Amino acid sequence: MAIPLPETEPLLETPLGGLHRSLGARLVPFAGYAMPVQYPAGILTEHLHTRAQAGLFDVSHMGQAELLGAGAATALERLTPADVEGLQPGRQRYALLTTESGGIFDDFMVANLGSRLFLVVNASRKAEDFARIAAALPAGVRLNPLPDRALLALQGPQAVAAITPLAPELAALRFMDVAEARIGGIPVLASRSGYTGEDGFEISVPAEQAAALAKLLLAQPGVAPIGLGARDSLRLEAGLCLYGSDLDETTSPVEAALTWSIGKRRRMAWDFPGAERVREELANGPRRLRVGIRPDGRQPARGHTPIHAPGGAPIGEITSGGFGPSLNAPMAMGYVTPGHATDGTPLELLVRGKPLASRVAPMPFTPHRYAR
Numbered sequence: 001m002a003i004p005l006p007e008t009e010p011l012l013e014t015p016l017g018g019l020h021r022s023l024g025a026r027l028v029p030f031a032g033y034a035m036p037v038q039y040p041a042g043i044l045t046e047h048l049h050t051r052a053q054a055g056l057f058d059v060s061h062m063g064q065a066e067l068l069g070a071g072a073a074t075a076l077e078r079l080t081p082a083d084v085e086g087l088q089p090g091r092q093r094y095a096l097l098t099t100e101s102g103g104i105f106d107d108f109m110v111a112n113l114g115s116r117l118f119l120v121v122n123a124s125r126k127a128e129d130f131a132r133i134a135a136a137l138p139a140g141v142r143l144n145p146l147p148d149r150a151l152l153a154l155q156g157p158q159a160v161a162a163i164t165p166l167a168p169e170l171a172a173l174r175f176m177d178v179a180e181a182r183i184g185g186i187p188v189l190a191s192r193s194g195y196t197g198e199d200g201f202e203i204s205v206p207a208e209q210a211a212a213l214a215k216l217l218l219a220q221p222g223v224a225p226i227g228l229g230a231r232d233s234l235r236l237e238a239g240l241c242l243y244g245s246d247l248d249e250t251t252s253p254v255e256a257a258l259t260w261s262i263g264k265r266r267r268m269a270w271d272f273p274g275a276e277r278v279r280e281e282l283a284n285g286p287r288r289l290r291v292g293i294r295p296d297g298r299q300p301a302r303g304h305t306p307i308h309a310p311g312g313a314p315i316g317e318i319t320s321g322g323f324g325p326s327l328n329a330p331m332a333m334g335y336v337t338p339g340h341a342t343d344g345t346p347l348e349l350l351v352r353g354k355p356l357a358s359r360v361a362p363m364p365f366t367p368h369r370y371a372r
Helices: 017-022 043-052 072-076 123-135 159-163 168-172 207-218 228-237 264-269 275-284
Strands: 026-030 033-038 054-058 063-068 091-098 104-112 116-121 142-145 149-155 178-183 186-191 200-206 223-225 289-295 306-308 314-324 329-336 346-351 354-361
Touching: 017 026, 017 207, 033 043, 033 228, 043 054, 043 223, 043 228, 054 159, 054 207, 063 072, 063 123, 072 116, 091 123, 104 123, 116 123, 116 200, 123 142, 149 159, 149 207, 159 168, 159 200, 168 178, 178 207, 186 207, 200 207, 207 223, 228 314, 228 329, 289 314, 289 346, 329 354
Parallel strands: 054 223
Antiparallel strands: 026 033, 054 149, 063 116, 063 142, 091 104, 104 116, 149 200, 178 186, 186 200, 289 329, 289 354, 306 314, 306 346, 314 329, 346 354
16 A cells, blocks of 8 residues: 655655554555554454444545535536536535546545535545646636645444434435534534445544544544555455556546446536547447456455466456455456456466466445445
8 A cells, every 4th residue: 555755755644643653553655645554453453343343544635625616516527527517415426537538537526515516536636636627617616625624534334323422413314415513513524425335424624623533433432543454455345446556547437337427417418528438438348347356265466467368368457456354355456358357257367477367256345335
């Protein structure tokens, strides 16, 4: 999970940096921040704890912003194929920023708060995303980045039980609902969503109150701090993409199996960036497809592992891979040619120069447990 950075480049800290150290976290460079990769319990224990009880994640490195002004939804649709105009107040949606050539500039979340849109973008892309969005806005619409806010994620089957005594109104939210509330008197903006496949919440909070909120949540029964290591294995078990690994500007929404994020109305107008490529690939098929992969045995295959047809030519590459603690087995996702993308298709992964028998497998590897 660590992204190597030059030693001369100072690392930023989230508002929870001091709390992480007091909890014994091992901090690593990630997207320009010193982030906790694990706590003393270790990645395996943290992963399984989140699946069984509730985990608290610091994701304050993500970019938060609000889009203000009449016509904000229409303006954002200049950059995304998502149906933003049709997003109802109090609801959130997964969306893509696409390039003119049909690649994925970033993936993000957009919520309709009635008076404004609320955006959460990836940490590694937030500067580029905000510049791109701001440059496309008409008069009367403005982007307001929110660097003075932190972001926490409470995930797992006991997340609702943990938050109910503190903010009972949040327990009534459905999956992808969003609401402003108070948790122990602290003002927050919370959505019923997450990046683990589990039920839970993502909670935006003023930076100066983030540590107090984190301590309050960690004091609830069943809640433990969880680092980036388990966050990565949890999202991979859930079949969720990581930008920069599974998605980038060369990848189209069709190749990435994310066409469900393109609004029905947008497919009729074809007026979003990259629409020509998306339309052509939907009609005639893409050159590659993102699939789930289950290697035989116990050895995991990591990102950039070549994928071959059994005994044959290369047909793709692993983009994310590792060991799934809930599966008790290795798992991966990657891109293969369409003729090798059907579930059950045998593959060979070239791990350390040796072929590893594998097969295409359906995702998610672990069933989602969202509160629908």
